[in-house]
Amino acid sequence: MKLPKPIQRGSSWRITVSFENKRYSATRDTAKECEHWAITKLADLKNGKVSEEKGIKTAYPFRELCDKYFQEHGRHLKSGRTILFKIKNVERIAPNLANKSIYEFKPADIVEWRNKRKKEVKVATLRNEHAIYSAIFTYAVKELFLLESNVWHSVSMPSKEKSRNQRITVDDQVELLKSLDWFGVTTPETPRQLVAWAFLFALETAMRQGEILAMRRADLREGFVHLPVTKNGEPRNVPLSKEAKRLLALLPAENDVLVPVGNHRLRMMWGRAKKRAGLSHINFHDSRHEAITRMVKVRKLPVEVLAKITGHKTIGILINTYYNPDAQDLVEMFNSSES
Template sequence: MKLPKPIQRGSSWRITVTFENKRYSATRDTAKECEQWASIKLLELKTGKADLEQGIKPAYPFQQLCDKYYLEHGKQMRSARTIMLKIKNLNRIAPNLVNKSIYDFKPNDIAEWRNARKKEVKVSTLRNEHAIYSAVFTYAMKELFLIESNVWHTVSMPSKTKSRNQRISQEQQDKMLKALGWDGLTRPDESKHYVAWAFLFALETAMRQGEILAMRKADLKDGFVHLPMTKNGESRNVPLSKEAKRLLSLLPADADKLVPIDKDICCATWVRAKKRAELPYINFHDSRHEAITRMVKIRKLPVEVLAKITGHKTIGILINTYYNPDAQDLVEMFNDSES
């Protein structure tokens, strides 16, 4: 059956499908999303009616369920971009599962996928993919009432690897700035300059990359930046050091969006720069480790205050993952406590 064409109405799109003289409609943000919805809806209608009347569950490919999950639920989540990529690339990530009916999933299928995938990616990536695909099945169970249990929960994943503790030295910082072509003193005017600016700002504030890229002029207050929405779903206020204020003074005064690049550009630019700098092991997020460790060492911030600044709800993660003093740091703090 040929799909009908979506119709634009204002800033949204609407599509209508007809099956056995009944009309089904949906409104979405884009024409492509309308077409995806119509394809899924027709599949459900055509394959499901006769079989359901006989008590037989029709085939429901995992890919179709993933697409439906994203359109109806995943795209509203803060991790929508990651979810979209894991679903878009399902054919490459899970070739043995992509076309399998969700009613036919067995623990062995997922274990086979896990064993093959852990040879290709890091444990953290594998665990993230497992969590997303498990969430899709939970959605099918609790929202669509298609299944009674989540088979993904029956298969264990490899344990988390040791937390990353990479810090950033002054030499590494200088190399990254050079690779990004910015001196840290002049007004940034290219994408790579803004990536360098964001890097330095992260080292001063311990803010995440996404938080920095989302900053607006209205978020700047007297002595702090207000983050209306963060990774943990709550707002927080981040104090601004003299250096952070200096960096902000370099930005155009009339700019609403303080860093005019998106996450894709920032990530791609960073990857190219660290290759040029011959620092392939440095991640942008390492700036958060470095900033937090500096805040303890230089500003002597107590952990409860530090947690408010960084947005950590779990003190253990803050201390054991992001606070990474070296042996000399510990010796200096120990000796300072005796003076």
């Protein structure tokens, strides 16, 4: 059978093959990869047809399903980088499942994986991996029609760990800025100083690390910054305090991307800085917790307004996870309500 020619679409290539009046397509980075996929796909379809006639299902290793899921669906998602990491490392993360045929998966296999993995990683990581691998099986059920049900749904995961409530004190803030060699009064020039700037800006706005690094000058408006893309998939407008405006005024006017530092580099420099400062327990994301708590304490913002600023769709997550008042904060707010 003569193979169809791959078609270039932007920076990728797509090929479509037909077998018994059904069409199958794939997108790859090169034309040669498309042709290789087409040859393998047609061979699998033909072998599968013979096996079906004999009542035998051709083995379909989980790792192959993972690869197909990423190419056809996962890489287009906002969490694509995380999905790719879990797929590339599936033989290390789930050695008892990676090469097992998806038709042979049993709840006991997943229980075995869960119990072993629970000893290796935090609960949040385990739950994330379960969600990704379960989504891959759902894809096989609803998009590929290879399975009738998702066996991952039959196995429960450990409950979520208690949310972090790490606050950042003024002293912590000073030590971290000292470690990053910037104190918020001059134009940040080095990558390390830009990380310090991002940290202070996060404390003022409650913006996420990725949102700050993605800011462009065109996103700045009169009194707020417009975020066209956020974690929950919807745009958001974040009001700017006087301090946030002052910090923005310190940035070089020629910068289109306001903080030209990559996510990976920021994480590396932040990790080193907090160790130098003796504050290894503080994560950059704790600045979001601190900022939200300060907004309530200082600005007395009602929760529905706060949710619009922070981008939380679920009020419960905002209150129970990100608002972290200490006992003295509660006492002061309680007493101020009587005056």
